[in-house]
Amino acid sequence: MFVLATAIVASSATASASDQAGVAAAVVGRVDVISASGATEPASIGRNIRIGEEIASGPDSQLQILLLDGAMFTIGADAKMTIDQFVYDPSNNVGQMTASIAQGAFRFITGAIAEGDPDNMTIETPVAVIGVRGTMGKGIASGDQAAIVLTGPGLQADGVDRVGRLEVTGADGSQQQLSRPGFAVTVGETGGVS
Numbered sequence: 001m002f003v004l005a006t007a008i009v010a011s012s013a014t015a016s017a018s019d020q021a022g023v024a025a026a027v028v029g030r031v032d033v034i035s036a037s038g039a040t041e042p043a044s045i046g047r048n049i050r051i052g053e054e055i056a057s058g059p060d061s062q063l064q065i066l067l068l069d070g071a072m073f074t075i076g077a078d079a080k081m082t083i084d085q086f087v088y089d090p091s092n093n094v095g096q097m098t099a100s101i102a103q104g105a106f107r108f109i110t111g112a113i114a115e116g117d118p119d120n121m122t123i124e125t126p127v128a129v130i131g132v133r134g135t136m137g138k139g140i141a142s143g144d145q146a147a148i149v150l151t152g153p154g155l156q157a158d159g160v161d162r163v164g165r166l167e168v169t170g171a172d173g174s175q176q177q178l179s180r181p182g183f184a185v186t187v188g189e190t191g192g193v194s
Contacts, residue, residue, distance in 0.1 A: 019050045021086035021097075022067035029061025029077070055081045057104065069095060071111030071121070079104020084124075088113060100124040107138040109152070110164070118164070127171050128187040135164025137178075144189040150178035168193050 024031075024047045031043040034054040043055065049065050057063055057079045064074045069088045075081050080102035088095035093112040101123060110132055114121040118133035125141040128148070136152025150166050166178040171191025178185060185193050 019052070020048045020068065021051050021083040022049045022065050022071075023047065024049060024063060025066040025072070026062075026064040026074075028063075030058035031061050031063040032056045032058075049083060051083055051086050053082065054102075055079075067097065067111055069093070069097070069111035069113045071097065071113065072109045073099065074107040075101075076105035079106060081106065092116070096120045098122050098124065101139070101141045102126065103141050103143075105138070105140045107136075107151075108132065109136045110134050114164075125187070127189075127191050128193065129169045131167035131169070133165045133167065135166065137166050146187045147184060148178070148187075149184040150181055152181060 024043045024045055027043050027045055032040050033043050033047065033049070034040045034056060036052045043063055049055070055063060055075065057075055057077055059077050062074060062076050064072060066072055067086065073081065082100050084100055085096055085098040093116040095113040097113050097120065108123065110121060114132055114134045119131065121132040123130040123132060125139070125146045127144055128146050130148055135150060137148060137150050139146060139148040148166060148168055153164050167175065168178065168185050168187070169175045170187045170193040174193045176185045176193045187193050
């Protein structure tokens with residue numbers, strides 16, 4: 001599946017519009033892509049995902065997006081996600097990426113943007129902002145609560161694993177850093193991170 005997704009991105013990158021962030025690499029069930037003008041169409045494998053499009057999954061559905069820098073996002077059932085900003089120069093791996101998760105479960109693996117400068121990748125939920133510092137993680141956003149878990153290499157990475165961490169900032173300004181795989185934080189309705 002990953003090889004197919006990589007081939008899809010490679011072929012899309014050469015003919016991509018300036019607003020393309022990636023492609024739909026896997027689709028299960030009903031997933032809609034809603035443009036800024038409100039036009040809705042079902043997601044399909046190989047479809048370009050553009051900046052500002054809302055992706056909404058139905059019950060028992062999920063979508064995996066492969067971004068042009070090699071990063072991957074997966075959303076679960078009844079989730080809503082938007083790639084708000086995506087700028088990437090493949091000649092030097094410099095860029096900026098911001099995504100927002102309005103609701104639902106999500107998982108991510110960083111790509112070249114976070115490897116070049118980890119401060120350039122952020123994920124926003126209704127109650128928290130996640131600064132992704134070159135690693136993997138997952139979470140869930142539901143109304144005025146969120147939970148975020150570091151699943152990839154942390155500060156004690158060894159071998160070929162890259163040192164990474166997640167920096168979570170709540171709506172009230174409180175912050176927590178996740179640097180050990182398997183550790184998690186929650187953000188409650190007051191916006192506090194614990």
